[in-house]
């Protein structure tokens with residue numbers, strides 16, 4: 131049962147924890163009762179959420195910020211948390227099919243989805259409602275951590291993708307880590 135629930139998905143027992151965001155002019159946002167664990171190594175402020183996977187019901191539409199960040203930073207399969215599949219063309223990713231979006235898609239695309247292992251790729255290609263709308267399997271030669279997706283606290287909260295080297299990142303409460311996929315090859319999921 132637990133094996134069917136993706137590693138990065140939140141469970142109903144996992145709740146956002148109280149956090150009051152304050153504006154520090156010239157510096158960025160902060161929590162009033164901030165602790166070291168609220169920021170990553172780059173100094174980015176992250177959403178607070180309790181951690182108790184497996185307890186309660188899975189919340190398939192909600193990604194857990196800390197497990198997503200861990201899977202992205204360490205390059206873990208986003209479904210089972212194990213090592214992703216890797217061959218001479220690169221690491222395996224499953225993404226929604228937006229081939230029409232721009233010429234050369236998906237080269238340079240920033241994603242919040244972690245890579246996948248072969249077993250989980252085959253399983254989720256059949257079972258994941260999002261991917262059933264159309265997916266592409268990619269081999270990715272390089273995937274640098276380039277930014278975060280989160281809520282911008284400047285002129286009213288809004289959700290944005292922001293690069294880690296953009297000063298705007300200091301006004302963002304991060305929810306997801308982004309990797310930029312380059313050296314991409316569109317491939318098939320061999321049976």
Ligand SMILES: [Zn+2]
Pocket residue numbers: 207208209210211212246247248249250251
């Ligand atoms: Zn897996």
